[in-house]
Amino acid sequence: MLRSLDIRDMLIIDRLELAFQPGLNVLTGETGAGKSILLDSLGFVLGWRGRAELVRQGADQGEVIAEFDLTESHAAWDVLREAGFTYDDTLILRRINSRDGRKTAWINDRRVSGEILRSVSETLVELHGQHDDRGLLNPRGHRVLLDDFGGLDSKLTKVRSAWRTLVAAKKELSEAQARVAELQAEEEFLRHAVAELDGLAPTAGEDAELDQQRRKMQAAEKIGVDISKAQQALGLNGAEGMLGDAMRWLSDSADQADGTLEGPLAALERAMAELSEAQGGVETCIDALAFNPFELEQVEERLFAIRGLARKHNILADELAPFADGLRERLNALNRGASDLADLNAALGIAQASYDKATSELTESRRKWAAKLDKAMASELAPLKMERAVFVTEITEAEAGPEGVDTVAFTVATNPGAPAGPIGKIASGGELSRFLLALKVCLTGAESGLTLIFDEIDRGVGGATADAVGRRLSQLAGQGQVLVVTHSPQVAALGDHHWRVEKRQTKDATLSTVVGLMDDERIDEIARMLSGDRITEEARAAAKALLPE
DSSP: OEEEEEEEEETTEEEEEEEOOSEEEEEEOOTTSSHHHHHHHHHHHTTOOOOSOOBOTTOSEEEEEEEEEOOTTSHHHHHHHHTTOOOOSEEEEEEEEETTSOEEEEETTEEEOHHHHHHHHTTTEEEEETTOOSSTTOGGGHHHHHHHHHTOHHHHHHHHHHHHHHHHHHHHHHHHHHHHHHHHHTHHHHHHHHHHHHHHOOOTTHHHHHHHHHHHHHHHHHHHHHHHHHHHHHSTTTHHHHHHHHHHHHHHHHTTTTTTTHHHHHHHHHHHHHHHHHHHHHHHHHHHHOOOHHHHHHHHHHHHHHHHHHHHTTSOGGGHHHHHHHHHHHHHHHHTHHHHHHHHHHHHHHHHHHHHHHHHHHHHHHHHHHHHHHHHHHHHHTTTTOTTOEEEEEEEEEEEETTEEEEEEEEEESSTTSOOEEHHHHSOHHHHHHHHHHHHHHHHTTOOSOEEEEESTTTTOOHHHHHHHHHHHHHHHTTSEEEEEOOOHHHHHTOSEEEEEEEEEOSSOEEEEEEEOOHHHHHHHHHHHHHOSSOOHHHHHHHHHHSOO
């Protein structure tokens, strides 16, 4: 609820403080007194787009402060919590307009962007009038209004969930079809490459192992001859035979040498032992170097094949095995592609059926509640002297989406047999005001915590019709707070709180002010609205008669 409005240096207002109350708050005054300036100032602090030049002549800046009382469950706090605010039962909006056009806004002393300010204000205040293009006249919001009227949240949630599932199923199928098409384009390559890689079956590290074997075999060929020659030189026809002969000849002469050959014989024995060890090592080496020449050819062929395949695919030899696994998986995906697409098509069919069922139920509910809204509007229009007018909630087919498959539009025909059309184009100014009021009465239901502003919505009506307008405004005010700018004494008389907007002249300027009216003052104001500038006793009596007991 709007608790207070503090305006400083805005247009022709120098300083004005207003304390509003629950219920129906009426503002009256002569034409040109400044009633619209109050709404301009309120719209400014709420972040609505309006006049460009708002600062009072001679002032450096204009400022508006609006204070609201809110419960913790109020929708404004859903917006504010996302912006990092914590709950406070008082919400203070403050906005400054500098002479150079700069605008700065605060919420509870914290500076905020215009976007946050407007998002919050949409949950606080609704403005309705003959130029209402923010709410009821905006056809893009008619579906939301109908859904709220019918309490269709659960069915709408079901449709949104089904839509998300349907979109996901379509995306998954589309991506799978693209993958299959891509694989089909390279099917020949995949089959040939996989067959070639499977035929070779390279393993990790095999390239290095084969290269080592090849180098070893090539080295064996080069050193094998020399090692064989060394083996012969160490054998019986070489060193071993010569050492044996020497030891035999020295042994035969040792007895006659008086012991002088014992040292040489011992050295030769040691030499024979070392020679035997050398011969054993050479034989071991020869055995190790022994290979089948055909084996070297096989090793070289496989090594060249692995390296050639790696060059062909522009990868390292050790990457061939995982590369083959990847190609094999792509080929398997291609082979099972038809089956996968069939499964995804089946899932899409299920998702589509679920969405169709959910939207069908939602459309049926919307049509049912549209009929109820039309009936409720008919009962509201009659007391407003529009019993011949026809209000129809049209539901037509729309492109499928998360909100269903329906377009909702409020249409009217002002006379039987006349063509129906959009409410904002068919109705005249006075008719439009009454249509909007009736629609708001029907749509508001048990809504609370919202401040509704009606700007001269009773224009062009009087007598019993004006009284009917006032009673509906009072009905709306019973569920929250209503501010109405009015020229109708019947509407003013039904207000719970009454303010008169006045224009006063000073030596240097014309200023607007607002005065709260008590009982006698209120009677005089309503009498003025009835009779004009000259207030008669008859007008006062008529004013008293209008006021509820």
